[in-house]
Amino acid sequence: MKILHIETSSKNCSVAISDGEKLLCVCEEVSENYKQSESLHAFVEWALEGAEITLKDLDAVSLGMGPGSYTGLRIGASSAKGFCYGLKIPLIAVNSMETMIEPFLDQNFDYIIPLLDARRMEVYTAVFDGDSGKMLTETEAKILDETSFQEFKDKKVIFVGDGASKAKEILQLPEAEFNEKIYPSAKYLVKKATDKFNNSQFEDVAYFEPFYLKEFQGVKKKKAE
Template sequence: MKILHLETSSKNCSVAISQGDEILCLCEEVSENYKQSESLHTFVEWALEGAGISLQDLDAVSLGKGPGSYTGLRIAAASAKGFCFGLKIPLIAVNSLKTMIEPFLNKEYDLIIPLLDARRMEVYSAVFDGKSGEMLTKTEAKILEENSYEEYSGKKVLFVGDGALKAKDILQFPGEDFKEDVFPSAKYLIKEAVDKFNNNDFEDVAYFEPFYLKDFQGVKKKKTS
């Protein structure tokens, strides 16, 4: 099957095309300005061109459902729904935090904990087994404190994601390692998306909502006289 994968939950606007388990093309860019609204459809066009296929060749759309950037998730969800409705193909959704752990599985780590920056001292987080990739805790919005994750003291723990930059200065237990330049990526949606496709594990396109985890918090404009 040929699947279009969209991942925009973080600073990384990421689009991939796969055929079965094989990645055919990847277009992505990390930007501090969250350029999903500008880049997403251009990246889709480039990925299709790079893969040598058209939209009509797609069998499904796979989406990183969050948690993460409210605006980024809305943009990708709206696009994914449009493709699915227009092409009459199914929608597959994957927890975005899962896409951050795959490159580090089966290495020296007992646990892998992705941390996506959620502003101030808060992160989006979950705990995964470092060998099997099994999710051991639910996804949560967590305020980082000195004793956060101390229950895992004594284990070899890898923190990944832009939230790890904050954690590195706060957490106080041995055995931890940090990789701050890791973001959710469409290329790591492929494995689970293929499994879900084969099991007919699809979303209801009409009623699907991204996994926001927190309510939208906008910035109030200052009143002008």
């Protein structure tokens, strides 16, 4: 089956095309300015061209459902739902935390812990088994301090994601490894999305909402006196 994968939950605007578990093409760019609204549809066009297929060849759309950037998730979800409605194909959703652990599985880590920056000292995080990739804790918004993750001080653990840099400065875990250059990526949606497709684990397109985890907090305008 041919699937269009979209991941816009972070600074990485990412699109991929797969055929089964084979990655055909990926287009992505990390930007500090969150350029999903500018880049997403161009990336979809380029990925389709690179995979040498058209929209009509697609069997499903998969989406990194979050948590992450509120605006990025809205843009990705709206686009994914639009493609599904227009093409009459199913929508598959995958927790974006799960896409961040893929490069580190079977690397002799006891645990892999994604950390997505949520501003100040807060991160979105979950704990995964380093071998099986099984999610061991619920995804949560966590404020980091010196006592965070102390239960892993005697384990081989790696923290991954753009929240890892601030974690490295404050966590009292001298044996832990940190990789802050990993972002949720559409290319790591392929395996999970293929499994869900084969098991008919589809979303209700009409009612699907991204996994925001927290309510949107905009800047309140001051009332005129």
